[in-house]
Amino acid sequence: MKLNQLLSAAMAAFALSGAVAGEVEVLHYWTSGGEAKSAAELRKMMQSKGHTWKDFAVAGGGGDNAMTVLKSRVVSGNPPSAAQIKGPAIQEWAAEGVLANLDAVAKAENWDASLPVVVANVMKYKGNYVAAPVNVHRVNWLWASPEVLKKAGVPAMPKTFDEFFAAADKIKAAGLIPVAHGGQNWQDFTTFESVVLGVGGAKFYQDALVKLDQKALNSDTMKKSLETFRKIKSYTDPAAPGRDWNLATAMVMQGKAGFQFMGDWAKGEFIAAGKVPGKDFLCAAAPGTANAFTFNVDSFAMYKLKDAGAQKAQADLAAAIMSPAFQEVFNLNKGSIPVRLGMKMDKFDDCAKLSSKDFVDTARTGGLVPSVAHGMAVSPAAEGAIKDAVSQFWNNDKISVADGMKNIAKAATTQ
Structure with missing residues (x-):
């Protein structure tokens, strides 16, 4: 069914229900081109149900600015209907008693049947839904320039770290940059968590980076992960510190660098520049991680409201977010994939199709794990401390692997 048909059906259902129309105020940080388009689509769906959409977009800081504004609104007793x-962090807000029950x-x-259990659990507090998921980003991707690989004589995307380092040596010998990287702690950790997953597998990743188990954090597998991570650093260029992620993606796009470890928002950059997957850029799971999937799920938590019309609008917003029509149009714009299981993927590109297949497969096998780098796995305090320890190790070659491991294990105890 096409989007406009779905919207018509929604309007008809709304007319029959005789429901109360209300205002829905949505705090989000979707301000870039594709994201803003997607927010406009959601607004259209809400307006088709007779509701008034009040846009509350806060730009900058990957959502940090938005969270500051949100806190002041909630503390003053005037929360928005929904916030990104x-x-x-969803559970932390729910524990304050300010989130609405969406059961x-x-x-x-039928959300329970439409979502993998591991994702549904992130949207719940004490068994009740308090947030609606929008999409899934896969974080453990490796992107590459086919032009650079060809120049360097690299025959295919590397599947293991041994193959990856052999390819990196060839790219270096060809006078090009093997790994495009930017110098921010979340970028360092995006690479680090893919290394831990590739070296240790999904169970080790869960034990070390999600459960923060001290035995795992001080193990030989973690030692090997840090050695591999440090070796990757040696293939980056001296100008990496302070570089934004999209500028690193541009280096791959322009044939200046061979590889980039980055989530699939990088694909949004390639697509926006008119590049074609398989021809102008290549995508593959990071070395050693083909049977695993680190997820980053955008979602909207819903706040307790007093007005009946506003409550109805809020419930309709939650339903619209999970609707197949919105899941399709949003993710086509964003570079991510639908969070709903069983979605048709014929309009999506090959990288998204691979991502969707692996999302479904790993949800069954236990290889679907939350991204620490992108706020999906541990408390914000612990996440911040571990990121700092990992970045210190990445940026300072004088820190030994043994000391790096100790520092990360200590950071993991941060409450």
Whole structure:
């Protein structure tokens, strides 16, 4: 069914229900081109149900600015209907008693059957839905320039770290930069968590980076992960510190660098520049991680409201976010994939199709794990401390692997 048909059906259902129309105020940080387009699509769906959409977009800082504004609104007793929040931060807000219960919508729309259990659990607090998921980003991607690989005589995307380093040596010998990287702690950790997953596998990743188990954090597998991570650093260029992620992606796009470890928002950059997957850029799971999937799920937490019309609008917003129509149009714009299981993927590119297949497969096998780098796995305090320890190790070659491991293990105890 096409989007406009779905919107018409929604309007008809709304007319029959005789429901109360209300205002829905949505705090989000979707301000870039594709994201803003997607927010406009959601607004259209809400307006088709007779509701008034009040846009509350806060740019900058990957959502940090938005969270500051949100806190002041909630503390003053005037929360928005919905706010873009993800991961354990959802549970932290729910524990404050300020989030609305979405179980009625979730039951009517059959969310339990439409979401992998591991994702559904992130949207719940004490068994009740309090947030609606929008999409899934895969974080453990390796992007490459086919032009650079060809120049360097690299025959295919590397599947193991041994193959990766052999390819990096060839790219270096060809006078090009093997690894495009930017110098921000979340970029360092995006690479680090893919290395831990590739070296140790999904169970080790869960034990070390999600459960923060001290035995795993001080193990030989973690030692090997840090040695591999440090070796990757030696293939980056001296200008990497302070570089934004999209500028690193541009280096791959322009044939200046061979590889980049980055989530699939990098694909959004390639697509926006008119590049074609398989021809102008290549995508593959990071070395050693083909049977695993680190997820980053954008979502909207819903706040407790007093007005009946506003409550109805909020419930309709939650239903619209999880609707197949919005899941399709949003993710086509964003470079991510639908979070709903069983979605048709014929309009999506080959990288998204691979991502979707692996998302479904790993949800069954236990290889679907939350991204620490992107706020999906541990408390914000622990995440910040571990990121700092990992970046210190990445940026200072004088820190030994043994000391790096100790520092990360200590950071993991941060409450």
